[in-house]
Amino acid sequence: MVSYVSRLAGKTAPHFGRITPYNLLTYAPNLMLWGGAWWAGVFVFTEAWPKFQETFYQKIPLFGGHWINEIPPEDKIN
Amino acid sequence: MLSLRSSLRTSLKSLAPSTRMLSGSAVAAKSTYRTPNFGDSIKENNDPDRSRSYAYFMVGSLGLLSSAGAKSTVDSFISSMSASADVLAMAKVEVSLAAIPEGKNVVVKWQGKPVFIRHRTSAEVQEANEVQMAALKDPQTDADRTKDPQWLIMLGICTHLGCVPIGESGDFGGWFCPCHGSHYDISGRIRKGPAPLNLEIPAYEFEEDGQKVIVG
Amino acid sequence: MSFSTLYRVLFKRNSVFVGTVLASAFVFQASFDSAVTKWYETHNKGKLWKDVKLQLQEGGDDEDEDEDDE
Numbered sequence: 001m002v003s004y005v006s007r008l009a010g011k012t013a014p015h016f017g018r019i020t021p022y023n024l025l026t027y028a029p030n031l032m033l034w035g036g037a038w039w040a041g042v043f044v045f046t047e048a049w050p051k052f053q054e055t056f057y058q059k060i061p062l063f064g065g066h067w068i069n070e071i072p073p074e075d076k077i078n
Numbered sequence: 079m080l081s082l083r084s085s086l087r088t089s090l091k092s093l094a095p096s097t098r099m100l101s102g103s104a105v106a107a108k109s110t111y112r113t114p115n116f117g118d119s120i121k122e123n124n125d126p127d128r129s130r131s132y133a134y135f136m137v138g139s140l141g142l143l144s145s146a147g148a149k150s151t152v153d154s155f156i157s158s159m160s161a162s163a164d165v166l167a168m169a170k171v172e173v174s175l176a177a178i179p180e181g182k183n184v185v186v187k188w189q190g191k192p193v194f195i196r197h198r199t200s201a202e203v204q205e206a207n208e209v210q211m212a213a214l215k216d217p218q219t220d221a222d223r224t225k226d227p228q229w230l231i232m233l234g235i236c237t238h239l240g241c242v243p244i245g246e247s248g249d250f251g252g253w254f255c256p257c258h259g260s261h262y263d264i265s266g267r268i269r270k271g272p273a274p275l276n277l278e279i280p281a282y283e284f285e286e287d288g289q290k291v292i293v294g
Numbered sequence: 295m296s297f298s299t300l301y302r303v304l305f306k307r308n309s310v311f312v313g314t315v316l317a318s319a320f321v322f323q324a325s326f327d328s329a330v331t332k333w334y335e336t337h338n339k340g341k342l343w344k345d346v347k348l349q350l351q352e353g354g355d356d357e358d359e360d361e362d363d364e
Contacts, residue, residue: 045152047153047320047324128297130301130305134301142315
């Protein structure tokens with residue numbers, strides 16, 4: 001029996017849209033930098049949020065004191 | 079017509095080797111525009127990185143100011159929604175429990191509503207625990223309604239139409255609402271009358287080893 | 295630092311550029327707030343609650359007594 005080659009012996013690389021493992025790897029450093037930039041943006045917009053101030057910003061070495069606001073006990077309302 | 083077309087084809091064919099037809103980049107090659115000499119306008123010792131850095135610095139500064147401004151705008155809108163200091167000051171009420179003798183009721187005002195605090199005797203606690211669930215309209219155990227069985231703390235608003243029930247009265251030794259005759263037992267549960275639900279329990283915390291209660 | 299290193303380090307990659315802008319915005323907010331508060335407090339020295347409170351603690355009782363006498 002004659003066997004015919006009906007198509008090229010090629011495979012499609014795994015991909016999601018245009019993203020393949022290979023180009024994801026080449027983008028990785030840049031994507032990590034974007035991640036850092038994203039965090040900086042989060043910090044900007046949560047600067048006035050008390051929960052974030054307590055957990056992160058008060059612990060910043062040099063100017064963490066900016067977020068510490070002590071009210072003497074006699075001036076507290078509750 | 080036919081001769082016109084064939085003559086066009088031959089003329090195009092003759093053009094083909096010399097110019098690139100149907101090519102976007104060929105326009106520049108065919109252009110007769112003479113590029114002027116900008117030599118006089120170009121600065122000497124010009125550092126392109128310097129001017130680029132200046133432009134990017136300006137762009138970045140604008141971005142810095144606008145992101146700080148955007149955050150500030152969002153912040154002022156959101157903080158205007160949070161409760162103001164006078165509201166927060168009224169949100170909680172502190173009651174010293176040491177002053178309430180056993181078997182007595184105290185009514186305190188909390189957010190404009192009466193709150194009943196009863197120091198129950200052990201007999202009353204036992205009475206509240208002995209009630210069968212089947213006998214209740216709104217079944218709730220006494221343990222569900224108190225943090226410390228000695229202290230019953232609840233909103234003094236009849237669940238029927240919002241009157242204030244009278245303490246130590248009614249058929250079940252608890253509260254009685256004079257408006258439409260709802261009887262509540264010693265755990266504040268509805269037993270008889272039109273009210274559909276038990277008296278509501280507010281959020282509260284005991285502090286200083288049970289010497290103080292904070293409602294709210 | 296020459297301009298070419300400045301350009302290469304900060305502005306060449308957009309991610310670094312945006313990140314630097316946002317990080318300095320964060321620092322800017324805090325320092326601007328501190329600076330304005332500091333200026334406001336020196337400008338209104340003596341009228342603020344913390345200054346008034348000290349005055350009350352020093353001579354507050356005497357003033358009350360004077361008012362009672364009248």
